[in-house]
Amino acid sequence: MLHYSGNVYRPPSEAYSLIVQVTLGCSQNKCAFCNMYKDKKFEIVPIDQVMEDLRWARQTYPRIQRIFLADGDALILPTEHLMRILTFIREHIPECERVAVYASPRSILGKTPEDLRMLRENGLAMAYLGLETGNEALLKKINKGVTVAQQIEAGQKLKAAGLTLSVTAINGLSGTEGWEEHAVDTARALNAMLPDYIALLTLRIYTGTPMHRWVQEGSLIMPKPMELIRETHRFLQEIDCPGAVFRSNHASNYLVLAGTLNQDRERLIRQCEDALRGETPLRKYVELGR
Numbered sequence: 572m573l574h575y576s577g578n579v580y581r582p583p584s585e586a587y588s589l590i591v592q593v594t595l596g597c598s599q600n601k602c603a604f605c606n607m608y609k610d611k612k613f614e615i616v617p618i619d620q621v622m623e624d625l626r627w628a629r630q631t632y633p634r635i636q637r638i639f640l641a642d643g644d645a646l647i648l649p650t651e652h653l654m655r656i657l658t659f660i661r662e663h664i665p666e667c668e669r670v671a672v673y674a675s676p677r678s679i680l681g682k683t684p685e686d687l688r689m690l691r692e693n694g695l696a697m698a699y700l701g702l703e704t705g706n707e708a709l710l711k712k713i714n715k716g717v718t719v720a721q722q723i724e725a726g727q728k729l730k731a732a733g734l735t736l737s738v739t740a741i742n743g744l745s746g747t748e749g750w751e752e753h754a755v756d757t758a759r760a761l762n763a764m765l766p767d768y769i770a771l772l773t774l775r776i777y778t779g780t781p782m783h784r785w786v787q788e789g790s791l792i793m794p795k796p797m798e799l800i801r802e803t804h805r806f807l808q809e810i811d812c813p814g815a816v817f818r819s820n821h822a823s824n825y826l827v828l829a830g831t832l833n834q835d836r837e838r839l840i841r842q843c844e845d846a847l848r849g850e851t852p853l854r855k856y857v858e859l860g861r
Contacts, residue, residue: 573624577611581639582699582737583821585671588637591624592616593656597643599675602703603713603785604744606777608643618652625659635664640672646698647678650686657693671697676717676725687732697735700726705760706753709745714781719760726764737768742806742819743799744774746791750802758809768816769832771806773799773823796825796853797846803828804843807836825853 576595581588596613628635638660646653660667672695679687679700700722704710707719717725729736738761745753761769776783776793785791794802803819803826810817812832817839819828826846830839845851 573627574616574620578607579641580607580643581641582671582673584737585637585639588639588669588671589628589632589635590639590641591621591628592642593621593640593645593648593652594642597675598647598678599716600643601714601716603781604703604741604774604777606780609779611642613643615648615652618655621656622659625656625663629663635667637669637671638664638667640670643673644675644678645672646674646682650682650690653690653695654693657690657695661694667694669696670694671699674698674700674725674729676700676721679725679728680721682728684728684732687728687734691733695734697737698729699737699739700729700766702726702738702757702760702764703741704744704753705740705756705758706745706749707756709749709753713744719756723760723763726766730765735768736764736766737770738764738766739770739772740806742771742773742803742824743794747794747798748792750794750798751805754802754805755809758806758811761815762809762811765812766815769810769812769818770821771803771817771819771824771828772821773825775823800826800843800846800853804840804847807840807843810836826851827854 575592579590581590593616595616596608596611598613600608600613660670702722703715705719710719726736740757776786786793810832815832817830817832828839828842
């Protein structure tokens, strides 16, 4: 049986992947909006346990098409450690089409271009990076721990190594103040990265987070649905990422948007405008983790 410690999180697109914990928790785990990984301290899972899990999975499942290496920042592992994992997958799970990880800017920047290319050549195919915002002041406020320039450099570095890059940003992250700067700067940061996938989520407020306290104190005012759609509309006016698959269809989003940039950008903008005129029904807000 696979070893799992605490709550396990994965991107929606990894729903049918084999999830193997190679780290516990997140190496940053201080972001003001996030309540993930609070049940565990960050540490590297012993390599022998990881290999045991992979051997068990190989013996148990006749076909494993995708593998996600959890938890929050698997790329922070030493390159030799990751290479041992990838080599086992390549040799013993040859049908695996994709190995993916969450990656922090610091873990990406800590790898040499040669390290990243070697990992790509040996089976690491995709990395998920949380940009959240391209606005410098807001990035600092939410305690992301890096600058916008570092975020962009990290994304560009992954792309240069041939890895598929999926980036998330958060609609409504600035509240009702500074929303336009957040929207424009986030689009411009993504334009500099040119990711393969862009996921635009909507801010959720979780009990126990600094952001929850800001809402209670009144220093952060949550945007209303139409204000969020206005922000998305402004974001789409600035986005310029040819070929990127764009999704804003998470459970947190009031308006479902999906398309490929830049070819579908005008349609996506029109969908926002239809919603702002009240011509498109919005999804109901679902309370999660408040």
